[in-house]
Amino acid sequence: MCAVPIPVLKSMVIQPSFAGKKSQVIREVYYENAQKTLFLCKERFWEKQGIRGGSSFTDGVIEVVSYPQDYNRSITKGKGNALHDKRGVLLASYNIGEDAYALGNISPFIQREIIKREIEKVHGLTEGYLDNIVIDSKTIDWVREPWFFGAFQMFLPGQKKDFLYSTFKPEYDNRVFFAGEHTSVKNAWMQGALQSGMAAANDVAYYSMIHKYQR
Numbered sequence: 001m002c003a004v005p006i007p008v009l010k011s012m013v014i015q016p017s018f019a020g021k022k023s024q025v026i027r028e029v030y031y032e033n034a035q036k037t038l039f040l041c042k043e044r045f046w047e048k049q050g051i052r053g054g055s056s057f058t059d060g061v062i063e064v065v066s067y068p069q070d071y072n073r074s075i076t077k078g079k080g081n082a083l084h085d086k087r088g089v090l091l092a093s094y095n096i097g098e099d100a101y102a103l104g105n106i107s108p109f110i111q112r113e114i115i116k117r118e119i120e121k122v123h124g125l126t127e128g129y130l131d132n133i134v135i136d137s138k139t140i141d142w143v144r145e146p147w148f149f150g151a152f153q154m155f156l157p158g159q160k161k162d163f164l165y166s167t168f169k170p171e172y173d174n175r176v177f178f179a180g181e182h183t184s185v186k187n188a189w190m191q192g193a194l195q196s197g198m199a200a201a202n203d204v205a206y207y208s209m210i211h212k213y214q215r
């Protein structure tokens with residue numbers, strides 16, 4: 001059962017090679033990139049501005065800022081706004097496509113500076129305010145992650161019709177099966193990944209019986 005993302009499959013030596021169409025899919029299918037940067041903040045400046053959970057959608061390269069939900073939990077436990085001055089983790093930037101490449105291709109230090117300046121603008125803070133607030137950061141740039149080399153499959157126009165069947169078609173005389181979001185009509189979603197797993201399990205059961213009675 002092969003459920004690794006296609007960019008990973010592309011980096012593997014496959015001998016003997018898969019069928020021509022499958023090899024074409026592995027070579028040509030497009031994967032989108034995504035990038036997330038988390039900031040560990042020594043105080044929750046957003047909660048002081050009345051923001052409790054949810055996200056800000058911006059026109060900037062950071063695209064989306066998402067706020068932790070634990071404020072709401074502290075309210076329901078009767079702690080009021082006790083978290084204002086506590087540390088909090090902010091999803092400071094969540095972007096896909098061109099913006100993910102733009103941020104991902106610059107050095108971590110400059111990347112962090114750009115994100116801080118954009119967040120200051122979004123929140124109406126003075127320039128440099130976050131220099132003293134952000135203690136640490138962590139970035140995931142999916143195209144650079146060795147177990148993924150991309151965020152999710154994004155068929156280019158016409159590719160779904162041309163390639164989808166070949167993404168899940170078994171290889172080596174129905175002995176190698178394929179699953180994962182990239183083999184599903186609902187590619188790029190968890191639902192697609194789950195459905196593809198169930199479909200592949202059914203295929204394995206079916207072809208196991210066929211092979212058994214062919215012996």
Ligand SMILES: Cc1cc2nc3c(=O)[nH]c(=O)nc-3n(C[C@H](O)[C@H](O)[C@H](O)COP(=O)(O)OP(=O)(O)OC[C@H]3O[C@@H](n4cnc5c(N)ncnc54)[C@H](O)[C@@H]3O)c2cc1C
Nearest residue numbers: 003004005008034147151152180181182188189190191193
């Ligand atoms: C930033 C981001 C946000 C998303 N948001 C949503 C969302 O809000 N809702 C939603 O439904 N979906 C979302 N998705 C999509 C969803 O995460 C995927 O569709 C789903 O996780 C795909 O599952 P999968 O099993 O096909 O692949 P993956 O979850 O990518 O699993 C592939 C596995 O293969 C492993 N692997 C790689 N190489 C090897 C190797 N050489 N040997 C062994 N194992 C290997 C990897 O470690 C990984 O565990 C998002 C994806 C990203 C990247």
